[in-house]
Amino acid sequence: MNPATATLRAGWSRGLIELRQSFTNGAELFSHFLWPGLMLAVMFFIRDMSFGTSGLLLGALALPSILGMNAATVMISMSQQLTADREDGTLLRAKATPHGMPAYLVGKVISVSGGLVADLAIFLVPGLLIVEGLAIGLGSWPALAWVLALGLLATLPLGAVLGSAFASARAQGLIQLPFLAVIGISGIFYPITALPEWLQAIAQIFPIYWMGLGVRSALLPDSAAAVEIGESWRHLETVGVLGAWAVLGLLLAPVLLRRMARGESGSGVAARRERALQRIG
Amino acid sequence: MTSSEQVALDVDGLRMRYGSADVLHDVTFRAHHGEVLALLGPNGAGKTTTIEILEGFRTRSQGRVEVLGTDPEHGDERWRARLGVVLQSWRDHGKWRVREFLAHLGTYYAPYATPEIPRPWNPDELIETVGLTEHAGKKLRTLSGGQRRRLDVAIGLVGRPELLFLDEPTAAFDPQARREFHDLMRRLVGAGQTTVLLTTHDLDEAEKLADRILVLDGGRIIADGTAAELARRIAGLDEVRWSRGGQRFVETTGDSTRFARELFTRFGDDVQELEIHRASLEQTYLTLVRQAETPEDALR
Numbered sequence: 001m002n003p004a005t006a007t008l009r010a011g012w013s014r015g016l017i018e019l020r021q022s023f024t025n026g027a028e029l030f031s032h033f034l035w036p037g038l039m040l041a042v043m044f045f046i047r048d049m050s051f052g053t054s055g056l057l058l059g060a061l062a063l064p065s066i067l068g069m070n071a072a073t074v075m076i077s078m079s080q081q082l083t084a085d086r087e088d089g090t091l092l093r094a095k096a097t098p099h100g101m102p103a104y105l106v107g108k109v110i111s112v113s114g115g116l117v118a119d120l121a122i123f124l125v126p127g128l129l130i131v132e133g134l135a136i137g138l139g140s141w142p143a144l145a146w147v148l149a150l151g152l153l154a155t156l157p158l159g160a161v162l163g164s165a166f167a168s169a170r171a172q173g174l175i176q177l178p179f180l181a182v183i184g185i186s187g188i189f190y191p192i193t194a195l196p197e198w199l200q201a202i203a204q205i206f207p208i209y210w211m212g213l214g215v216r217s218a219l220l221p222d223s224a225a226a227v228e229i230g231e232s233w234r235h236l237e238t239v240g241v242l243g244a245w246a247v248l249g250l251l252l253a254p255v256l257l258r259r260m261a262r263g264e265s266g267s268g269v270a271a272r273r274e275r276a277l278q279r280i281g
Numbered sequence: 282m283t284s285s286e287q288v289a290l291d292v293d294g295l296r297m298r299y300g301s302a303d304v305l306h307d308v309t310f311r312a313h314h315g316e317v318l319a320l321l322g323p324n325g326a327g328k329t330t331t332i333e334i335l336e337g338f339r340t341r342s343q344g345r346v347e348v349l350g351t352d353p354e355h356g357d358e359r360w361r362a363r364l365g366v367v368l369q370s371w372r373d374h375g376k377w378r379v380r381e382f383l384a385h386l387g388t389y390y391a392p393y394a395t396p397e398i399p400r401p402w403n404p405d406e407l408i409e410t411v412g413l414t415e416h417a418g419k420k421l422r423t424l425s426g427g428q429r430r431r432l433d434v435a436i437g438l439v440g441r442p443e444l445l446f447l448d449e450p451t452a453a454f455d456p457q458a459r460r461e462f463h464d465l466m467r468r469l470v471g472a473g474q475t476t477v478l479l480t481t482h483d484l485d486e487a488e489k490l491a492d493r494i495l496v497l498d499g500g501r502i503i504a505d506g507t508a509a510e511l512a513r514r515i516a517g518l519d520e521v522r523w524s525r526g527g528q529r530f531v532e533t534t535g536d537s538t539r540f541a542r543e544l545f546t547r548f549g550d551d552v553q554e555l556e557i558h559r560a561s562l563e564q565t566y567l568t569l570v571r572q573a574e575t576p577e578d579a580l581r
Contacts, residue, residue, distance in 0.1 A: 089372060093436075098390065099389055265338040270369060
């Protein structure tokens, strides 16, 4: 077996093992169900409300938007896991192992995106029973698949960039604030056209809005495009913005990851642990 | 096998500078294949810095370093596969289980198996060797300190390394765990297949495990030799204690045997409770470190 195949295979099995771990321990299992559960509760309460005079139900608008938003959160999980793995020496272990770093990354991509697919299903399946007004046909699934795939390509490398640029767990906490703010203006729980135009402009810079829009285009009837900006699903723009983020992330991530990996050493991990203990104590 | 092949570690004029402070001044030593070398020194002597440079985790400031014939700064994955690394404290992969983790890590080494060295080590055999069989199904974070350390060694060995680095393997161990660990290490390295470089600030450990001891202090190798050679090189003083007529006496001397003979010649049966304490390696080591530190103190 040549090293490249062995690396991919090791990364693949690493990803599956991590995935299994995250669905077989109580705390993580709880968090896999907590957010979808809360979101489903929201869906339940807004299912009969309609948006303005459009005749569209808020629940039908929000369900695909929340799916898109959930997909964007892989950025945060990627970033947090990198930081945590750096603090406890998992990255250093990868560095001490032949082909450990690429296998680690392959494993991470598989476990994070696999976890996402599971989380999406946990939310979508009961969601379909609660919400009316979706238009799901045979064409919906491939459409959903390309939006999610492109979305992951845009957000996973970005997560790796954030994870390698902001090393401490504390910095990781701070990253979540702007992320939540962007969610707030990205038309997830209420159509973005209700916001002032300058806020709309800001929201359209980031991937979250476009991932929500893309999933809405896959799961809603075409008439629902009426409440979108430009009254269109804007597929070209979606591909353009998400593609641009993907290129940016894929260019930056290897450079930053390599720089981070180069700096890892046993005494570095030990020093970080000292600092972390001091914070607690 | 060429002569350069027989040298597993070749360090010449290694310097390490952080800002304006030199941590390593001029570290020079060699290790031959199959040799167990202890890098002994007080805390802050530069042991970890040295070992991290050799592991390829840290970029040196100056000097020539060859590890298994390769400069660690340019070591590729094939080179990496021939090394085992046990750091001071690992707490990674806490959610993984012992056997699962060793079996997984082993797969990374499989492409580097050779007819002479089958890689990786069978996980069940390895677990048995380090005495973790009954904990094979446990998660790493539930292991005790001593168990975790034995697992770390197993991880360092899973690729059947030609060279194993052990950084402070028994720091924070109780005496019982330390003795068990020493037994384990002697079993593992006894075959002489693996070259080992271990750092320790515990002289007793260096003496028990190593074929040769390098004393590192203040960023310099101040002594290099077997435990016996070191003790001989520094003529430590023996201590002679005796009592005569109810009074106790203590005398330090370079030649205790002769001293005792003269004592009996002079006082005969009056000499009682005779004790002779040979110069211990510990005293030798303390003398060495003191001598090495004195000129620097004088400069301050």
